[in-house]
Structure formats: C-alpha cells, structure tokens
Amino acid sequence: MSEDADHENGSLEDFWATEDPIFKRKELLDIDLVPNEDRIIGRDSEIQNVASSIHPAVKGQSPRNTLVYGKTGTGKSLVAKHVTRSAQQYSIENGTEMGRAYIDCTQTKTETRVVINLAQELNDPERTGISIPVTGLSTDVYYERFWSILDRLYDVAIIILDEIDKLQDNEILMQLSRAGEAGKLDSCKVGIIAISNKISFKQSLDERILSSLQDREFVFPPYDANQLREIMYNRADAFRDGVLSDDVIPLSAAFAAQEHGDARKALDILRNAGELAKDEDADEVSESHVRDAREKADIDRFSQLLEGQPTQIKASVYALSLLAGRHSDREEFATREVYEMYKNITSDSALGIETLSQRRMSDKLDEQVFLDILGRTERVGRGYSSGVTNYYYLLEDPSVVQAVIHNDDRFSELE
Template identity: 35%
Template sequence: MTPDADDADPSIEDMLLEFDEGAQLIQDRSLLDPTHVVDEDRIVGRDDQLTEITRMLRVAIGGNRPPNLFLYGPSGTGKSLISKAVCDKIDAICAQRGIRFGTIELNCQDLDTLGVAVYELAERAADAAGVEVEVPKHGVATKEKWDELYRIVNDHFDAVVIILDELDMLVGRRDKDEPAFSRLLYQLSRAGGQADAFDAHVSIVGISNDTKMLEQVDSRALSSYTPEEVHFGDYDANQLQDILHRRQDAFADGVLDGDVIPLAAAYAAQTHGDARKAIDLMRVAGELAERGGDATVTAQHVEQAQANVEKNRVLEVVRGISTQKKLCLYATAAVAAESTDGTARSTTGFRVYEYICESIDAEQYQQESYVNKMKELTTYSLVEFERQSRGPTSGVFLEFRFAEEPTTIMETLREDSRINDLHPDELDSVVAAQLRGES
C-alpha cells in the first residue's frame, strides 16, 4: 500500500529548501573558517609578529630577496594566517609594479617522503603560475622533480616566498638520522646560489609547532637556511575576544547574545589559547542555534558547542579511526597514563604496541608506520608531540602528550571488542617494565 502523501517523510530537496527559506543566523561562513585569510583589520593580538614579518618580507616589492624565516609556537596562534596575509599584500603591490611575485604554500602534514614534497611544491608553483607540471608524480627520480620546480619558478616568477607549514611533520625516510625536512631546507636554501637552479629570488618560511625543530636540522642545512626566527605565544582570553569580535559580522545583526564571545574565548583560553578553537566554538554554537530554529545564539549554545566539540574530538574521532590507529593510540595512551609526567616516548609506545598486536593476534607494523599513524592523529588534536633526546644512550625520539586524559581515551577505545579482550593487569605489567627500561 502506498503511504499517504501527508505521512511521507520530507525529501532531501524539501529539507534543503526549508533551511534555505528559514532564518539563517550565519551570513558569512568564511569568517568562521579558521583557515580563511581575513583582511588586515581583523588580525589582532599579533602586532609585533605582523610588523616583524612585514618588515623582513617587504624587500620583495623592490625586486630583492627577503630573508628566510622560521615561525614557531603552538597551534592556532596566527603563524600561517599572518604569513599568508603579508604575502597577499606583497603580491598585490608587486602586480602594480610589474614584478612577478608568487606564494607557494605547502602543508607538510601528510607528506611521507622528500620526493613527494618536491613534487607537491612543483604542483603548487604550477598552480600559482597557471601552468601544468610536465613530469609525472611517480616513476621519475627526485632530481627530475627538483628540475621541474626550478623550471616553473624561473620561467614564471621574479620572486617567490615558499611557505612550508607544519614543516616538522615531514620526517620521511631518514638518512643518518637526518629527517626529510632537513634535506628539503638544505636543497631549497642552496638552490638560489646554484647554476641550473633558482634564478628568481626565493625566500623560505618554515612554520612549526615544535619549538625545538631546528635542533633536528643538519648543520649544513641550518648554515644555508639561517632563518630569522619569530615566536608566536598563546593568545590570552582578551585577545581571543578581540579576534571573535572582529568576526562577529559573520552573523546577522543582533543575533549574538552578549555572553557568547566572552564564553567562547574563555573556553579556548583554557586549551592553550588556540584561536582556531575559539572560532570553531562560535561557528558550532551558531549552527546549533540554526538547527534548533532559535532566533539568537546564546551562552547555552556555546556550552553545548563546547560539549559537542569535546565529545566529537575524543569519542567520535576515536571510534571512527582504523583498527591500526586504535592500537597505536591505545598503546601510547597506556604509557602516558602510567608515566610520571603524562607523556609517552615513541620508542616505549611502540614496544607496548608490539605486545598488544601479539596479544590479540593483529597485524603488526614497523616502528616507522607506528610513528606515522600517531603523527596523523595530531590532526584531530588528540595528541601533540615534540622531538626529544635524553642523551647519547636514548637517541632521538618523539614524546607524545595527550590533550585529554589518556584514561578517557583508553576507556573509549575499549569499546572495540578486540582491545577489550586485553588483560589490564598484564598490560599494566608490560607498561611498567617498559617505563623502567627508559631510565
């Protein structure tokens, strides 16, 4: 029997049109996108860094080569935003003066080898120039990719700023313990003085959350790179409020209650002063109000947004990751939960991961894959890491620190029946033994 038309569920089109015709509280969603490069008057709380970077890069408008830069500090503190905003202004002025200026942006987070990184740089240079890359991505030597990058830049630009965001993530295959980002910096910074390399003026802007990244750069690469360093600290609650006030016109007039911005800023200030989190909170609060058919965005929406963000980040993300990532995360969290400072070394986490895989008869990856999967999890803000060394006997390792309580993450992961089959007492004994072995 055909259901009565009045009883039928609304179609996708009906639901879309109902939303389109309803009162939309958010008018300009781009202002609530933390990656969107906003106008200069919306950049606040970073006057010193903005001035410093502008003064160092401005020589490009005179047809000269700017110095190399290294911008470092926690996530969401304006590093990428300011570097891109300054380059956008330089691009506009250079266009008026007939100088062919280009910005080549590369996020190194998901790149696994030097060859991949070089090809991605060539692709982004080609995009900026409006041309095509003339070498294949696979099946050619890395030198051919370098040559293609040189060709594109030399044929189409007089000056280029290469922005390497999250540079410390490009570890790749190591050669004598030298990470791929070190080799990339060495080649790029030397290329300006080599025959058959860059004829254009090229400046390299490295961006990292890891304050100690340069300690991992080979001395030859560091000598060639020789960057000017600019530090970005956490935003405080007042600065976060200023940032949100300058984006409140993303909403229709009068729909934001007075408590919304202070509360969103306060929540973000509690978690390392991350502007991205503050902006995300305000966006989610607005979307919750819209979905609820409310006329205003209130503090209650912000509180719900905060709860949703935490739930989504800790629970939904953890539940949705692959089995191998779950095993890596569970092993690392188990170590962090028992360590005295709440951190977990990658070397120790990997040994516990090996025990877990053997216990549940799961496929076991090599240590490099374990580290890469843990690094991938940093994109969800579940875990952060720094490179550390405890002297010549310990070597270099990654030190993981969790944004949430490791035990909370472990409890969620135990919803997976395979992980729940692990014997807690045996796991505790293995973790304790591995931690004793660190000293």
C-alpha cells in the first residue's frame, strides 16, 4: 500500500472517529420518528380519541373504523402510529394477537400495491407458508393470500392508511371494511385508521363504503406557535449542549406557525439549520442558519411533490410560477393567462414536448390542485361572460417553484 493510501486511510479513520459537533441525538428530529408519549405535545385529547376507537382490539374484539383529518404536520400519523404501537404492546398482556400495518398512500397508490404491501408487512412466511411475490398474481389472488395471513396469525389487525385521498380508487376501503361481513375472514377482525389532509375526503366515498365503514371522525387542529416551541424544546436534546442560540427555536416555531401550524416544517427547519451550521464548521446554530434552512425546507418539500412528475405538468406549473413572479401584486391567474405563458414555454425545442390544447393543459393543472401543489378558485362571470372561469394560484413562493423545476436539465436554460 502506498504512503498516500496510508495517509488517506488514516485521515478517513480519524473522520469516522470524530464526534458530531452539532448533533447529539439527531434521530429525535426525524419526521417519521414515533417518540415516547412524553415527547408528544398538545395531542392528549387526540390520543384518547383514537385510542377509544381501537380499544376493543386489545381484547380481540372489533375496533371502530376511524377517519382522521387535519392539515400537514398536525400530528395525525404520529398519533395513529403511537396509539397502535401502544395497543399492540398491551394486547400481549391480554393474550391477543394484534397485527398493525402502515401504508403511505402517496407512495402506494393502487389497490393491488396496497394489498401486496399489507400482506408482506403482516406476513410471517415461516408460520403461514404463504409467499407474497411483488408481481405475477392477480389482485384477487393477492387478496386471498392476505385474508389467509390475517386468519392464521392474528385475532385482530389495525391498518393505517395515511393520506388515503391519494389512492387512485377507494376499493381497498370497501374490501377491508366488509371483509368479515363478506365472509373473507373467518376469525380475524380488521380496523382501519384512514388519515387525510382533506376534510372533504368523505364526500368522495360512495354510499356502500360509507355504510360499511360505520366510522368515527376526528379533526386535528393546527399547532399554535407556543405548542410548536414546546415541541422543539422537548427535542432540543437532539443537539449538543450550548450549540443552539436563544433565538433558534422561537424563530423556527414562528416560521412553522405561518405554515398553518406545521410541526413537520418546524422540525425540518431545525434539523436543516443544524446541518447548515455543521457544514460551515460553526460553533453554534444561529438565526441566519434558521432563515437559510427555511428556504431549503421549502425547496425540499416542493421537490418531493414534483418528484417524478411528467414534463408537461412541470411546464404548466412553471408557466404559473412565471406569471406569479412577474405580477407580484396578484395571486390568481385565469386559465387563458396561464395557457399563453405555457405556449411560450413549450415552443422551446429544448423541452421536446408538444403544446397541448388549453383544456388538456387545464386538466394538468387540476391534477396538481388535487396533489396540493396548486390552488384553484372558480368565478362565475356576468352578462356575456356568464360562464365559470378557473383561476389558479401557487401554494409556494414562485422562486422556490422555479428553483425546483430548474433542477430538471430540460428547464435549466429557460428564463
């Protein structure tokens, strides 16, 4: 081994051995962490409500199905995971075999994929002898294997369907809620906790599903600035002693309170601020790090929303962002205005896409309204303009939208 290689290896070993100067327990700031109950702030009544719905399950009885509503970052997923984990632990003392499964419907959107993921998560192939291949079976066969797994392994199963409004259809709700009644399950009882950011979600369900759900509904309110501060102070031990300046947590909470009380946003900002300070070899996390972290969090969030979206959709959203950027005195823009800008964008040969009709472009925008990337209002004209006109607006700053879309090489040269 050469002397240079020895030097490099030595340096790397020294690097691995060094302690993180900023973070002590960084995992406390992870969005998906389900902490101990004493770290769950401002959600005591919500915990009790969800727990009361599934309480019968700890003794092997049928739980109530539950619909949970609330804006992003209001603790819906956290509470559902915490309550079901606690119930599963307690059920052991009652001699009850309880299964629990979590599905993120933003990632798992089709009925078949949901059934596959549920079966894989709840299966113990050594005990059941059942295999769940990723592909190759019909949806009906996947269901049959899933029902068999539940009956063989569990007295009761609690299934969390997070952001359920992102599913392509609601057939899975029908199947799960009527499994016992329809004779698909012999002994296992199933309870559903369906989580949605849209309080209007229930209106999209047909009467058969509503009838079989026999649900309870709870709305999680946004956190206020005081609660957000308490949440972050409660997790301040994620950092080493003395590295947080006094204004870091109050400022992070204030920014998140402006975003409808979003605790996810608050923890995102706090974690990103620490990472920025670490990258700069700073001795402490300061107000300037928080301000830079807020911008980074906005870009990261919007990047996740646009990830994998087709070029046509990016072009439509980009057109709206250009209008919003050039007309800072306005928030909403009519379809025809967006379309004129969209035509200018798609005429650039670098994108390599056709220019859709105004109606088809409008359909693309409507898809993004459904995904909470854009907002839309309708206005009814008078007289000769008595028709309904759609007006679209961004839910994010135009500069953030453009920064994200410019990361796509096809848009990098557009102005």
